[in-house]
Amino acid sequence: MSRDGERRSGFASTAAGGLRYDLPPLRLFGKAKRLGVWNPDDIDFAQDVRDWQTMTDDERDLILRLTSLFVGGEESVTLDLLPLIMAVAAEGRVDEEIYLSSFLWEEAKHVDFFATFLQRVAPDAGDLHRYHGTSYRRIFYDALPSAMNALLSDPSPAAQARASATYNMIVEGVLAETGYHGYFEALGRADLMPGLREGVGHLKRDEARHLAYGVFLLSRLVAENAELWPVIEARMEELLPVAMGVIDETLAAYEPIPFGLRAEDFTDYALLQYQQRITRIERARGQSLAEVYSVADEPEAE
Numbered sequence: 001m002s003r004d005g006e007r008r009s010g011f012a013s014t015a016a017g018g019l020r021y022d023l024p025p026l027r028l029f030g031k032a033k034r035l036g037v038w039n040p041d042d043i044d045f046a047q048d049v050r051d052w053q054t055m056t057d058d059e060r061d062l063i064l065r066l067t068s069l070f071v072g073g074e075e076s077v078t079l080d081l082l083p084l085i086m087a088v089a090a091e092g093r094v095d096e097e098i099y100l101s102s103f104l105w106e107e108a109k110h111v112d113f114f115a116t117f118l119q120r121v122a123p124d125a126g127d128l129h130r131y132h133g134t135s136y137r138r139i140f141y142d143a144l145p146s147a148m149n150a151l152l153s154d155p156s157p158a159a160q161a162r163a164s165a166t167y168n169m170i171v172e173g174v175l176a177e178t179g180y181h182g183y184f185e186a187l188g189r190a191d192l193m194p195g196l197r198e199g200v201g202h203l204k205r206d207e208a209r210h211l212a213y214g215v216f217l218l219s220r221l222v223a224e225n226a227e228l229w230p231v232i233e234a235r236m237e238e239l240l241p242v243a244m245g246v247i248d249e250t251l252a253a254y255e256p257i258p259f260g261l262r263a264e265d266f267t268d269y270a271l272l273q274y275q276q277r278i279t280r281i282e283r284a285r286g287q288s289l290a291e292v293y294s295v296a297d298e299p300e301a302e
Contacts, residue, residue, distance in 0.1 A: 020095060023293050035206075036205075038202045040116045045116075045117065056258065059186075063186070063193075066186075066250070068128035073175065074107060081100070081107060085100045107210075133246070133250075134245070139171065139239065147166040157224065170236070173214070175246055177273045180203065185265070216295070220284075223285075
């Protein structure tokens, strides 16, 4: 329901018809309730410890590098999500706020998972900041916190569009998706580290819901005001090359790349994932809000 300063005009849950469980935010919340309840403490890392001892130095280094980028990124998005929740709440969008409460919980759990993996499998890894290259720092140390915290003073639709393009499209849609692909390509073909793969599988399903919300949010914003599309497009043109730089920096450290991986497989995968989602958002310029709300969630969000 709408809000006026500190005063409310009512509650969505007690209005005629109540909450809209047929619309995307609460559909995603339903999936979070069914699929998002997993505990990092329940994952068995015993085989991972044994596999770690048999891997080459470069193989261990690549897994540490990927994990350092992930756990730092997950901590960053956990720290930086609150301003978006506050902006959505201030607009009285309780259905989106309800979903975002699960979103924040899942991001925090992802930090817990990777931190647990490091402590149980690689307790002597040391300070992993050494793996945070220039492009990574530009996004996670600067662009992401700046865009998200800007919402505290400017919660306008344009600021929300820049924040979501940074968070959902770049951090989750390009970097996280490509990182999951990296774990599964590296470890799956060699049948290594089943505990790490199990946890990453849970994370990937959680992040699919986060991406589905990001696509929905940006589509809603564009459907409400088509002039926001250039804002999103400009942000993506600014940050997509930096995100690709993170991928390049990660793999350029190895010759050859461990596990038989090829750099082009990851850059191609990242660009494909990005293009599919940005095309959906661009279509919203000619859609009504009713059409945006009727779009099915991404299949992988199941």
